Structure formats: C-alpha cells, structure tokens
Amino acid sequence: MRVVEGIEREEDRQIVTTRLISAPRELVFRAWTDPRHLERWFGPYGFTTTTRVFEFRPGGVWEFEMHGPDGTVFPNLIEWVEIVPPELLRYRQQGGRDDDQNAFETTVTFADRDGATELTLRTIFRTKAQRDYVAENYGAVEGAIETLARLTAYVGELEGAGA
Amino acid sequence: MARATTTSDVFNAIGEPQRRRILTLLRAGELAATEIAEELDLAASSTSKHLRVLREVGLVRVRDEGRQRYYSLDATGLRQVHEWTGGFERFWAESLDRLEAYVGELQRKEEDDACG
Numbered sequence: 001m002r003v004v005e006g007i008e009r010e011e012d013r014q015i016v017t018t019r020l021i022s023a024p025r026e027l028v029f030r031a032w033t034d035p036r037h038l039e040r041w042f043g044p045y046g047f048t049t050t051t052r053v054f055e056f057r058p059g060g061v062w063e064f065e066m067h068g069p070d071g072t073v074f075p076n077l078i079e080w081v082e083i084v085p086p087e088l089l090r091y092r093q094q095g096g097r098d099d100d101q102n103a104f105e106t107t108v109t110f111a112d113r114d115g116a117t118e119l120t121l122r123t124i125f126r127t128k129a130q131r132d133y134v135a136e137n138y139g140a141v142e143g144a145i146e147t148l149a150r151l152t153a154y155v156g157e158l159e160g161a162g163a
Numbered sequence: 164m165a166r167a168t169t170t171s172d173v174f175n176a177i178g179e180p181q182r183r184r185i186l187t188l189l190r191a192g193e194l195a196a197t198e199i200a201e202e203l204d205l206a207a208s209s210t211s212k213h214l215r216v217l218r219e220v221g222l223v224r225v226r227d228e229g230r231q232r233y234y235s236l237d238a239t240g241l242r243q244v245h246e247w248t249g250g251f252e253r254f255w256a257e258s259l260d261r262l263e264a265y266v267g268e269l270q271r272k273e274e275d276d277a278c279g
Contacts, residue, residue, distance in 0.1 A: 015251055019259045023266045027273075031266050041261035044254050046174060071178075119262075121255060139254040 012128045017121045025110040025117040029086035173220045182213045193235040
C-alpha cells in the first residue's frame with residue numbers, strides 16, 4: 001500500500017451544498033451583507049444569532065454568537081476574504097477569536113439561472129478528520145450530544161427489533 | 164425537515180437536563196412515575212411535568228395499571244431526534260430553508276414598495 005504524504009486530497013476535505021432559490025441573485029447576495037438580514041436566517045431552526053462586530057469588507061469580520069435551543073452559546077468569527085457582488089463570497093470561519101486551529105474556509109457562489117439563483121457553498125477543511133468531525137457535530141447542542149448519540153443508537157436497536 | 168420552535172419541539176424537550184436523565188433511566192426499561200421521581204430525587208409534581216413534556220413530543224409512552232402510571236421510551240419522537248443529528252449538512256439545509264423564505268419576504272416587500 002502506498003503511503004500518502006502531506007496534504008489530503010481536496011475532495012476528501014470538503015463539503016459542497018447547493019440550493020436553487022427563486023429570487024434574483026442581487027437579492028440573495030444582499031441577504032448575506034448585513035447583520036440585520038443574516039440574523040433572520042443564519043442557523044438551524046430554534047437558533048438565534050447576536051452580532052458583536054460586523055465589517056463587510058475583505059479582511060473585515062463578522063463576530064457573533066449563536067444560541068442553541070437549550071441555551072448553549074456558540075461563539076463564531078467569520079473573516080471575509082473575498083467579496084464580489086453579487087457573484088461570490090469567500091470567508092474563513094472559526095469558533096471565536098482563539099479557535100483558529102479549527103478554522104475552515106467557505107466559498108459561496110451566486111449563479112444567475114433565468115432570474116433565479118443557484119447558490120453553491122463549498123467549504124474546505126484542513127484535514128479529512130476535521131471535515132468528518134464538523135459534518136457530524138456542527139451546530140449540535142453540546143449538552144445534548146451524548147444523549148443524542150446514545151438515543152440514536154437505541155433507536156437503531158428498536159428499529160432492528162421491529163418496534 | 165423544518166423544525167418548529169415551540170415547547171412541543173422534541174429538541175426542546177431533550178434540551179432539559181432532568182428530562183435527559185429520565186430518558187437515560189428509561190433505556191433500562193419501563194418505570195413507574197414514582198420510581199422515576201425517587202431515582203432522580205425530584206418532587207412528584209416536577210417529575211410529572213417533565214414526563215408530560217416527554218410524552219407530548221413522543222419520546223415516552225404511558226400505561227396505566229391500577230393507581231400507577233408506567234413510562235417507557237417511544238421510538239416515534241426518537242426518530243425525529245435521530246434525523247436532527249445531521250451536523251453541518253443539517254445546519255445548512257435549515258439555514259437555506261430560512262434564507263429562501265426570508266429572501267421571498269424581502270422580494271414581496273420590495274414589490275409592494277415599488278407599487279405603493
């Protein structure tokens with residue numbers, strides 16, 4: 001077997017999400033450019049967002065906290081790397097100021113599709129392990145993770161037993 | 164996919180530590196409400212309040228026998244919890260649902276403004 005040295009392949013370290021939204025891309029883009037807008041939709045249902053700092057320019061940051069449905073607070077820091085209205089956003093994200101070892105980078109593209117917008121989010125992680133961890137645990141409320149894991153295993157048992 | 168944010172939400176139910184303790188206890192099998200209260204060292208009234216929340220979201224089921232009420236885990240609500248644990252993918256699926264709804268709202272508002 002060949003030993004792979006150095007960095008893992010990009011396709012093993014990324015997560016790509018796409019969505020077609022029936023609105024012009026100028027409008028979809030605008031929903032990303034202002035905390036007033038971002039706070040209305042960023043995060044899963046049941047989460048709320050509080051903005052501390054917002055500077056929408058390359059090198060500027062969006063510093064915010066996300067509050068989970070059980071009150072768990074997730075500090076977040078996004079640094080805008082590239083801004084091309086209304087086509088592209090690139091940002092680096094980490095959990096608060098001191099969490100840069102867990103940072104990852106996302107490129108969001110806004111493609112015009114006959115007046116609708118095809119949104120593509122491509123997030124690249126440092127390692128496959130980091131990707132896999134985030135894929136499973138991102139946004140999961142800390143206090144509940146253990147219970148969730150145990151209960152989901154239990155659901156599997158119940159289903160296996162035909163309950 | 165979309166999750167409502169009400170008190171009847173499974174995730175809210177499971178967010179409370181005492182209720183998680185109850186669910187953990189019930190993994191071993193059916194228990195009477197009085198046994199649960201004793202095990203958790205909780206008043207009967209607050210135990211029954213927690214059990215009611217868990218029952219309403221389909222995490223536990225109840226069976227009456229004589230003067231006792233027996234509780235056991237219910238797979239119905241657990242399945243929803245199972246579906247929730249999508250991590251990053253779930254985060255963005257729900258965020259993009261919300262973005263889509265919000266952008267629709269913005270669009271309608273701007274059309275109204277243009278007409279007015």
